[in-house]
Amino acid sequence: MILSQFIFVPLAAAFLIALVARKKENIAAWICMLASLWLFVVSIIAFFRLPDFGGMIMRTTSGWKIPFTIPLVLDNLSAFMLIIISLIGVISAFYALQYINHFTGRWNFFALFLLMFTGMNGVVLTGDFFNLYVFMEISLISAYSLVAFGTEAEELEAAFKYATMGAITSTMILFGVGILYSFTSTLNMAQVGEIVQQIAHKKLVFLVFGLFITGFGLKAALVPFHAWLPDAHPSAPAPISAMLSGVLIKTLGVYTIVRIFFNVFGAPPVVLTILMLLAVLSIVIGGFLSVVQWDFKRMLGFSSVSQIGYVVLGFALGTPLGILGGILHLLFHSIFKSLLFLNSGAVEYATGERDIRKLGGLSQDLPVTSTTTMIGTLSISGIPPFNGFFSKLVIILACFQAGNPIVGFIAAAVSIVTLAYYLKTLKHAFYSKNKAKQILEKVPITLKAAMIILAALCLVSSLILIPAIRNATVKPIVDTVLNKTQYIDKIMPYLGSI
Amino acid sequence: MTLYLMCFFLFLVGVYGAITKRDLIKIILAIGIMGYSINLFLVLIAYRSEAFAPILKEGVKVAMVDPLPQALVLTSIVIELGITALMAGLAIKIYEKYDTLDITKIRRLKG
Numbered sequence: 001m002i003l004s005q006f007i008f009v010p011l012a013a014a015f016l017i018a019l020v021a022r023k024k025e026n027i028a029a030w031i032c033m034l035a036s037l038w039l040f041v042v043s044i045i046a047f048f049r050l051p052d053f054g055g056m057i058m059r060t061t062s063g064w065k066i067p068f069t070i071p072l073v074l075d076n077l078s079a080f081m082l083i084i085i086s087l088i089g090v091i092s093a094f095y096a097l098q099y100i101n102h103f104t105g106r107w108n109f110f111a112l113f114l115l116m117f118t119g120m121n122g123v124v125l126t127g128d129f130f131n132l133y134v135f136m137e138i139s140l141i142s143a144y145s146l147v148a149f150g151t152e153a154e155e156l157e158a159a160f161k162y163a164t165m166g167a168i169t170s171t172m173i174l175f176g177v178g179i180l181y182s183f184t185s186t187l188n189m190a191q192v193g194e195i196v197q198q199i200a201h202k203k204l205v206f207l208v209f210g211l212f213i214t215g216f217g218l219k220a221a222l223v224p225f226h227a228w229l230p231d232a233h234p235s236a237p238a239p240i241s242a243m244l245s246g247v248l249i250k251t252l253g254v255y256t257i258v259r260i261f262f263n264v265f266g267a268p269p270v271v272l273t274i275l276m277l278l279a280v281l282s283i284v285i286g287g288f289l290s291v292v293q294w295d296f297k298r299m300l301g302f303s304s305v306s307q308i309g310y311v312v313l314g315f316a317l318g319t320p321l322g323i324l325g326g327i328l329h330l331l332f333h334s335i336f337k338s339l340l341f342l343n344s345g346a347v348e349y350a351t352g353e354r355d356i357r358k359l360g361g362l363s364q365d366l367p368v369t370s371t372t373t374m375i376g377t378l379s380i381s382g383i384p385p386f387n388g389f390f391s392k393l394v395i396i397l398a399c400f401q402a403g404n405p406i407v408g409f410i411a412a413a414v415s416i417v418t419l420a421y422y423l424k425t426l427k428h429a430f431y432s433k434n435k436a437k438q439i440l441e442k443v444p445i446t447l448k449a450a451m452i453i454l455a456a457l458c459l460v461s462s463l464i465l466i467p468a469i470r471n472a473t474v475k476p477i478v479d480t481v482l483n484k485t486q487y488i489d490k491i492m493p494y495l496g497s498i
Numbered sequence: 499m500t501l502y503l504m505c506f507f508l509f510l511v512g513v514y515g516a517i518t519k520r521d522l523i524k525i526i527l528a529i530g531i532m533g534y535s536i537n538l539f540l541v542l543i544a545y546r547s548e549a550f551a552p553i554l555k556e557g558v559k560v561a562m563v564d565p566l567p568q569a570l571v572l573t574s575i576v577i578e579l580g581i582t583a584l585m586a587g588l589a590i591k592i593y594e595k596y597d598t599l600d601i602t603k604i605r606r607l608k609g
Contacts, residue, residue, distance in 0.1 A: 130570055130573070133574075134573060134577065137577045137580075137581070141580055141581060141584060144584055144588075145584065148588060148591070151591060152595075153592075153595040153596060153606055154606050154607055156588055156591050156592045156595060157592065157604055157606060157607055158607060159588055160522065160585065160588045160589065160592060161607075163581065163584065163585050163588065164516065164525055164529065164585070167529045167581050167585070168513070168516055168529060168532065170581075171512075171529070171532045171533055171536055174536050174574060175509070175536050175539065178536065178539050178540050178543060178567075181540075181543060181566075181567065182543045185564075187566075231607045
């Protein structure tokens with residue numbers, strides 16, 4: 001029962017908004033807020049109740065046995081992703097209450113927001129390849145529309161670019177799913193994993209690997225496939241940018257890569273090598289392209305490319321320490337990147353300007369925003385005691401431990417570059433002497449509250465590194481990713497015939 | 499085998515169109531062609547030679563086609579409809595703003 005809520009509640013809320021809240025847009029905002037809050041509470045309950053159910057809760061729709069039904073599977077990794085989605089979701093919804101007043105047709109925004117929520121929860125929960133594709137398309141179509149929400153020329157252009165690339169690679173993923181079905185005769189992830197291990201002629205599987213790496217790699221914005229991200233993420237309204245950069249690329253990209261290649265296909269070494277190559281390329285190219293950006297949000301977009309490289313690098317190492325680093329950086333990056341996007345939104349709200357050359361001396365006019373931006377900067381560039389330091393340290397140590405010192409050096413060096421371009425932004429926008437820009441509007445209290453909560457989380461989430469808390473929360477997730485047969489073994493007993 | 503190769507050729511036609519064409523409408527059409535080729539592929543997977551429609555009858559055992567991919571094709575057609583409609587809507591709005599459908603002239607974002 002608890003599993004269907006994650007899909008049912010946001011979907012029902014989205015349709016409720018479309019039905020009743022067209023004229024009364026404040027109701028739409030509150031329905032959205034309540035639904036996200038509900039999901040946040042339920043996801044936390046699900047995470048902490050999971051050990052009582054032996055680490056996996058499974059629900060088959062309409063009571064059929066596995067090959068004939070679509071199973072919803074909640075294990076440690078899914079529960080962890082659900083918490084991230086609903087944490088950033090609830091804060092973005094809270095931020096959007098006031099922020100979205102600039103726009104017309106606000107109920108559309110909240111309905112699309114909840115549909116994106118539905119899609120992401122579905123991707124995380126499903127245990128079926130085709131269903132994964134369907135939920136992915138739900139969240140992507142809402143994301144395309146939300147990128148174009150302002151209907152300015154640049155936003156439409158970015159949305160079209162995103163939609164083109166997303167549609168091409170979604171087709172490739174469907175092609176891969178078709179090939180998998182043609183030689184396993186099932187769409188269930190666990191069953192596909194088991195049958196693929198027994199098949200002698202595996203050449204076709206490598207075609208599937210290629211299609212999936214391209215498809216999900218584009219969703220995660222790894223470097224040869226990153227071109228849409230710096231356009232699409234800055235074009236969306238700030239709470240959506242926070243959602244896209246903080247959660248969407250991780251759910252549709254990183255989570256699916258980890259689930260499919262680690263749990264279903266058992267982490268084939270050739271895939272890990274390719275992923276590591278793509279990750280290092282992302283770290284370096286994303287990092288250096290950020291340095292030359294003068295648009296605040298565009299810089300954050302390129303920085304997302306670089307940081308997602310760190311996350312994938314951690315997983316691609318395939319060692320326990322590397323996966324720990326990947327999981328931690330996934331959580332921490334979603335917190336501080338959302339914080340930075342919300343900050344950029346607050347600056348835009350107050351001054352109407354995104355070019356950091358035209359901003360200046362905002363630290364006196366916007367004390368809260370400048371402080372939280374400082375905290376976000378320190379976190380993302382890895383200054384202790386903020387959370388980014390610990391996850392990057394774990395990843396870099398894992399590189400050395402796994403016998404890849406060159407990769408470790410690259411990761412550490414680009415971390416310094418990260419500090420450089422964030423300090424550039426901070427200096428130009430907030431702490432320079434010249435005051436070029438007038439404050440048009442005050443930043444409302446709800447925007448400040450959302451930013452302060454995330455800034456506090458930047459500090460508090462470092463506590464996960466304390467061994468006792470780490471063993472209770474993160475270690476089961478690492479085991480889930482690391483154990484190549486656990487996912488399959490736990491689902492197979494549910495197999496049955498008509 | 500020939501059928502599968504022709505289906506893959508159709509997919510490549512779609513990819514070629516989506517990559518090389520400069521007109522927004524042609525890009526949308528090319529993505530549509532990619533989608534059709536995948537739908538065709540899914541139906542081809544389900545095909546069994548000299549088989550019947552998958553309806554079970556007591557005591558009768560005949561070769562049947564696989565019904566699942568046909569259900570998948572229906573779903574994927576609906577999804578493609580949604581994406582095509584959205585992209586066509588975006589193209590109309592872009593035409594209003596830029597007065598052109600040529601992607602070499604729609605370049606206000608610097609890559």
